[in-house]
Amino acid sequence: MNDTFLRACRGEKTDYTPIWMMRQAGRYLPEYQKVRGNVTFLELCKSPELCVEVTLQPVDLLNMDAAILFSDILIPIEAMGARLEFHEGHGPTFPEKVRSQADVDRLIVPEPDEATDFVMETIRLLRSELKVPLIGFAGAPFTCATYLIEGGSSKVFWETKKMMFTQPILFHKLMDKITQCTILYLLAQARAGAQALQIFDSWAGILAPCDFEHFALPYVQRIIFKLQEETDIPIIYFANNGATLLDMSISSGADVIGLDWRINIGEAVRRVGQKAVQGNLDPFALMLPKEELRERIKGILDGAEGAFGHIFNLGHGIHQFTPPEQARCAVEAVHELSSR
Amino acid sequence: MNDTFLRACRGEKTDYTPIWMMRQAGRYLPEYQKVRGNVTFLELCKSPELCVEVTLQPVDLLNMDAAILFSDILIPIEAMGARLEFHEGHGPTFPEKVRSQADVDRLIVPEPDEATDFVMETIRLLRSELKVPLIGFAGAPFTCATYLIEGGSSKVFWETKKMMFTQPILFHKLMDKITQCTILYLLAQARAGAQALQIFDSWAGILAPCDFEHFALPYVQRIIFKLQEETDIPIIYFANNGATLLDMSISSGADVIGLDWRINIGEAVRRVGQKAVQGNLDPFALMLPKEELRERIKGILDGAEGAFGHIFNLGHGIHQFTPPEQARCAVEAVHELSSR
Secondary structure, eight states: OHHHHHHHHHTOOSSSSOOTTTSSTTTOOOHHHHHHTTSSSHHHHOOOOHHHHHHHHHHHHOOOOOEEOOOTTTTTHTTTTTOEOOOOTOOOOOSSOSSSHHHHHHHHOOOOOTTTTTHHHHHHHHHOOOOSOOEEEEEEEOOOOOOHHHHHHSSOOHHHHHHHHHHHHHHHHHHHHHHHHHHHHHHHHHHHHHHHHEEETTTTTOHHHHHHIIIHHHHHHHHHHHHOOOOOOOEEETTTOOOOHHHHTTTTTOOOEOTTTTTHHHHHHHHHHHHHEEEEGGGGGGGSOOHHHHHHHHHHHHHHHTSSSSSEEEESSTTTTOOHHHHHHHHHHHHHHTOO | OOOOOHHHTTTOSSOOOOOOTTTTTSOOOOOHHOOOOHHHHHHTTTHHHHHHHHHHHHHHHHHSSOOEEOTTTHHHHHHHTOOEETTSSSEEOOOOOOOOEEEEEEEOOOHHHHHHHHHHHHHHHHHHSSSSSSSEEEEEHHHHHHHHTTTBBBBOHHHHHHHHHOOHHHHHOOOOHHHHEEEEEHHHHHHHHHEEEEEETTTGGSOOOOIIIIIIHHHHHHHHHHHHHHOOOEEEEETTTTTHHHHHHHTTTEEEOOOOSSSSSHHHHHHSSSSSSEEEOOOGGGSSHHHHHHHHHHHHHHHTOOOSEEEEEEOOOOOOOOHHHHHHHHHHHHHTTTTT
């Protein structure tokens, strides 16, 4: 068992800096495309055997130090009773937008072992196969709420902020319900065998700091405090585009702070202090010629020198047009350049 | 002549904090929609009389302390020989994407007084009508380059970064050409009568700090240094989503640093030091009930206390669904709460 990733999360000494990549089980891999060719995205998410297969692909092919469960942040939200659709070439869609008290009341807090049994089964199967730690995950309540309110992805999040600013009580009710659901869902993942849990706050960065503090952070804190009461596995919180939210991300209670590529990692390490950081290569920098890619990686490793712990990662999901060879080159460079 | 805005740019004492709003001449105003109903967006941009009319609307209706020329950042780029289209409901499009050396070579550096005479004519007409200062503007080279390379707006800017990372010399050539064009264009605006110039770097925030420093900042600096050599009007640089680029924005040489809504203005003021700041209300916070809107505005005014100079603004363009009454309420609140 290669536990380098878990040791880095806990700030323990490691022989080298572990690496995994957000969305590492994904479309840039021909092996993934092959599996995906026969099923829809939602069918894939709900087939434990196929999820196991695509989760393992990057670990085996690219030598990653951690696996992340193949799933989607909206899977537990669908289980709340929100009809979810994925149309090829578009993002996810919730045709029944959540905008009123009745819409919020209609959502349920499901029993995750039943409603998302396929996720838990995937985790159990993966644990028997993996030689590296398995990361489970969920979306942060704010990010999940935006999809429900907007009815899918958004560019400007007008409806989300309109609800926040003109119906704050309703907004908080929705956040509370998603939070309850997320706590149960992540606890179930931990029971099934997840060895770390990442909370993805993909849209936190659209909020002014004062609004993040009021409308989003308390729910992340509630989840993390509850998880820490019930389990002792590391929790990673990743607020995308969250440079100005960094101090509040730290106060989320997470063990590991995810960083996107917009922030200098040296500066982030100084601000984060006694917690591990995860990041932060621009995913598109994987296009750099190999020597320059190595230099850029060295810059990040050097910047993270002195961190409580450092898990190398991209600052966002790997892009679908990335040549797998470039990703492999990055993994090798991280392992080699960080070898102690 | 109400010169409060210009005084604030220069860090001089003012009776109150001046306010204008990015995209204040725009779709949220029924008066604008009426003008726009009869012409396409590009026709509007190229009709000095109509541009004057819509530029004046928010100044008169909402009591703004500055006017901003009605135009589009891509107007001078079209004048470089790039065919530009606006299709209703979509963003701007350049059907002939700029991806190769031949594509870059094909672009020209036009004489702005000829190629964009309608812009200069608009400025001259506006100056004879306005009782508040007139702001001219251009896009920053990086932002303009993304539109040419992607062929329009983008979500992830894959092609832009691919060119940066795999054809850096070509990318720099494109940036150089846009920079030459932008310098001439802004100097022409100043000659025509613009009393301040804002450089909009709408997409700066997609860059890692090290890439911004290398690929974008030097061109902004070149523009600003040249403008300051030839004119003495205030220059505003606005790097959207640029919290982690703030120190470099300061080193752009601009007199005023624009702030989006993601950063706490008090923190920004401390970092900016001896330059004025402009911002930074979340445009969607204009939806807040009036009392809360006033409180939020007071928070920003308090945060900017001690700034070298402060121009109140939104952290991004005003949204098309904003009730004009709410914008008016914000202007009144700024004037009243900042009255010294």
